[in-house]
Amino acid sequence: MPSVPSTYAGVADVVAVLVLLTEFAMLRAPRLRSQVRLYMFQSLVVVALAVDIAAVRHIGDLYGVAVFSFVLKVVLVPAIVMRLIGDSDVDLAGSPVLGVASMVLIALAVSVFGFFAVGSLHVHSATLPAAALAIAGAVVLVAFVLIILRSDTVSQAMGFFSLENGVSVASLVVAAGLPLVVEVAFLFDLLVAVVVFGVIMRVHHGRTRSLSTEELDRLKG
Amino acid sequence: MVPPQGVQALQVLTILLGAPLVSGVISHVEARLQGRRGPRVLQPYYDLAKLFRKETVVPEESSWVFLAGPVVAFGCYLIVPLLIPVLTTYGLPLGYMGDILGGGFILAFAGFSVAMAGTESGAPYAQLGSSRAMTFGALIEPTILFVVFAVALITSTDLPYALAATVRSSASEVVSPGHVLAAVAFFLVVLADTGRVPVETHSGTLELGMIDEGRTLEHSGPPLALLQWGSAMKQLILYTILIDVFVAPWGLAASGSPVSVALSIPALLAKAVLLGCIFAVIDNLFSKLRLFKITEFLAAAFLLAVLAVFVFYAGGG
Numbered sequence: 001m002p003s004v005p006s007t008y009a010g011v012a013d014v015v016a017v018l019v020l021l022t023e024f025a026m027l028r029a030p031r032l033r034s035q036v037r038l039y040m041f042q043s044l045v046v047v048a049l050a051v052d053i054a055a056v057r058h059i060g061d062l063y064g065v066a067v068f069s070f071v072l073k074v075v076l077v078p079a080i081v082m083r084l085i086g087d088s089d090v091d092l093a094g095s096p097v098l099g100v101a102s103m104v105l106i107a108l109a110v111s112v113f114g115f116f117a118v119g120s121l122h123v124h125s126a127t128l129p130a131a132a133l134a135i136a137g138a139v140v141l142v143a144f145v146l147i148i149l150r151s152d153t154v155s156q157a158m159g160f161f162s163l164e165n166g167v168s169v170a171s172l173v174v175a176a177g178l179p180l181v182v183e184v185a186f187l188f189d190l191l192v193a194v195v196v197f198g199v200i201m202r203v204h205h206g207r208t209r210s211l212s213t214e215e216l217d218r219l220k221g
Numbered sequence: 222m223v224p225p226q227g228v229q230a231l232q233v234l235t236i237l238l239g240a241p242l243v244s245g246v247i248s249h250v251e252a253r254l255q256g257r258r259g260p261r262v263l264q265p266y267y268d269l270a271k272l273f274r275k276e277t278v279v280p281e282e283s284s285w286v287f288l289a290g291p292v293v294a295f296g297c298y299l300i301v302p303l304l305i306p307v308l309t310t311y312g313l314p315l316g317y318m319g320d321i322l323g324g325g326f327i328l329a330f331a332g333f334s335v336a337m338a339g340t341e342s343g344a345p346y347a348q349l350g351s352s353r354a355m356t357f358g359a360l361i362e363p364t365i366l367f368v369v370f371a372v373a374l375i376t377s378t379d380l381p382y383a384l385a386a387t388v389r390s391s392a393s394e395v396v397s398p399g400h401v402l403a404a405v406a407f408f409l410v411v412l413a414d415t416g417r418v419p420v421e422t423h424s425g426t427l428e429l430g431m432i433d434e435g436r437t438l439e440h441s442g443p444p445l446a447l448l449q450w451g452s453a454m455k456q457l458i459l460y461t462i463l464i465d466v467f468v469a470p471w472g473l474a475a476s477g478s479p480v481s482v483a484l485s486i487p488a489l490l491a492k493a494v495l496l497g498c499i500f501a502v503i504d505n506l507f508s509k510l511r512l513f514k515i516t517e518f519l520a521a522a523f524l525l526a527v528l529a530v531f532v533f534y535a536g537g538g
Contacts, residue, residue, distance in 0.1 A: 010397065017398040017532060024524060028517070101520040108524055115531045131398070131535040 008056045009129035015049040016135035016169055018042075020111070023142045023162055027107055028100050032085050032093055032154045032211075036078050039158050039165075043073035046168050053176045061180040062172075068187050069168070077161060077194050084198060085154060088205045093152040093212065107145045111138035123174070132173045139166030152211045153204055157197035164190050222477045225313050231482065232307040233299055236461070239490050240453035241265035243460070247497035254505045265453060272446035280439060282343045290338025291440065291447040297331035298454040305381050305458070306465045308485040310389065310473045312382045320379045321369050324462075328455065332358055335436050335448065342439035350435020353512075357413065357420070357432060360519045364410050367526035371403040372466075374533040381462065385470040395468070402529035404467040409522035411459045416452075418504040419518055430509060460493045 022042040029035045047070045054062030085091065098106070118137035143163035147156050164186070171178060171186075201211065208215040223231075245262045252259025261267075279287060303315045304324045319327070336351035369379050375394075376383040388394050395401075413420045416433040431438075437448045465473065472488035474481040510518055 013398045013532070017402065017528065020528065028521075099517075101516040104517070104520040104524055108527055112527070112531060115535060119535060131532050134535040135532070 008052070009132075011052050012049060012129040012132040012173055013135075015045050015052075016129075016132035016139075016173075018045045019165060019169055020135050020139050020142065023139050023146070023166070024104065024107060026155075026158060026162060027103055027142065027146050027149075030092055030100075032091055032152070033082065035155060035158050036081050036085070039162055040074055040078045042162055042165050043069065043077075046165050046172075047074065049169065049172055053172055057176055059176055061183075062176060064180055065183045065187075068184060072187055072190060073161070073165070077190070080194055080198060081154065081157065084201045088201070088211055090152075090205075090211045093150065093155060098149060103145070103149055106149070107142045110141045110145050114138035114141040129173060133170060136166050136170035136173065139163075139169065151213045153197070153201045153213060154211055156213070157193075157201070160193060160197070161190065164193075223479055223482050225477065228309055228474070228477060228482055229303060229313045229315055231486070232302045232309075232313070235307055235486050235489065236302040236454055236457050237299065239486075239493070240457040241269060241450065243457050243490065243493045243497055244453040246494045247501050250498050251501040251504055254501060265449075269446045269450055272441075272449070273443050275442040277442035277444060280342050280344065283341045287338050287341040287439075288444055290334040290341070291444040291451065293334040294331040294338075295447045295451045295454075297327045297334070298451050298458065301327050301458050302461075305462055306385050306470065306473060307461055307489060308474055308482060309477075310382075310386065310470070310475050312380075316382060317380065321372065321381050321462075321466075322366075322379060324381070325365055325369070328458070329358065329362075331451065331455070335451075338444075339436035339439070344439045346431065346435050347437070347439045350431050350433065350438070353432045354436055357515060357519070360516065361410055361413055361522075364406055364519065364522045364526045367523070367530050368403050368407050368410070371399060371526065371529040371533060374530065375400065381466045385466050385473075388467070389470050399529045399532040400467075402525045402532060404463070406522050406526035406529060407463055407467055409518070409525070411463055412500070412503070413515075413519065413522070414459055415456045415500075417500050419507050419510050420515055422509050430512065457493055460496050461489065464492045464496060465489070 019042055022038050022045070026035050026038045026042075029038060047066050050062050050066040050069065053059065054066065114137040115134045118134040123133060140163055143159045143166055146159035146162070150156065150159070168186070171183075204213075204216075205211055242262070242265070245260070245265045248264075249259045249262050277288070301324050303313075304319045304327075306316075332354060336354050339347040339351035342348075372381075372384045373379045376387050388400075412418075421432045421434070422430065433452070437445060440448055464470070469492060472485060472492065474485040
């Protein structure tokens, strides 16, 4: 393995930190549209990481993955979700139980757990930017917090999509040479999820005139 | 050669005499951005001179604490410049007397004495301001602690001189993710601590939104002058820490030669004014947060500081 330039590790760490910060910003964002815009930014950053790794390690396949991800995660998914939000004219949402500050603190505690959990795996190698991997773990956990604490279908969908971004960062950092087919299969999964979430949002809004999952208590006794 | 003791005295004098100038420039720039002509740049000096000539009015119920508070706070603000790199890159004799936490304690003690003086006045708005200042001060404290931890992880000491030296030694240190996070967190702390816009409007007269400004409502004459001068000094001290320790510790005197020491004073003031202009722009771009939303702002600052520590811990510093 050729020695990887230290700028590569630096870029990977900066990207990972940016992805984690956007994840927190999505947790804070009260407006659904700004959440989608944050997701766009997050995806763009992940695409930039893919391009960087492709250039540094000379992996041609990654350029293809980057193009696929760009089309899907920066253009297509946000456009679809924006349209769904536009149809339902609901734009404000938040957590029904917790204030923003408490949500951030909980997410912070969870991400610290993620840090230590990934750190205790002792995945070390000369070519691996250690911080980026740990942060990617934290991103996944914060995305879970987002899905659990926010009670509207859009936030939950965005949480799921951004969870995929966290996984992307981890896989790019650990196994950049993953075969193209596997990467594309991941993205295809995402596409399926978009369709499913789109149907959920449509049906849910059609039934209850809102996007809030608080309304889903019809089966309670 | 200027003796180290002389440089040390100059540090205090720079903060003491430069602080009203920096405040004046900031409020001038701010007014210009809002399309007003604004006060003269030297206006804070005239205000202080005027207040020192006025008589002191003391509320009937208050005790000696009311008058002692401003003096104690002023004394604290004179001590802190001894501990931080204001003009020089090399440590001065008293510079190792305390670390960043020590400086933080002294600043907190100054805030405490002003709050005590405000409470002692017996007036509701001054007490409201004091109570709020203490509450939000307690919420800012964890952020400061984590910023200090981040600093300690970079340099394995929390002396401000050591961090400034690390930052100067390699430019790439300034853009490493952990350092950027810690610096931004400290920037937000400065924003909150100097009573700037997302937290407080510092020039308004609306008592209900007041935090820092509210504490001084009952003071008059020379004590009020000391309080205003003190808050200008606190602002310049915090700017100096942000500039000379975190962001741009360049232009400091590397030796005791008179020329480099003399040059470092305008360099510091120029950098402080530049930073102040950034704060003035922020003042105009954002609106004040509702009082109960301030916790969200402080939670964001805390988040950045904690992430800075963990990024270092994970080895990405």
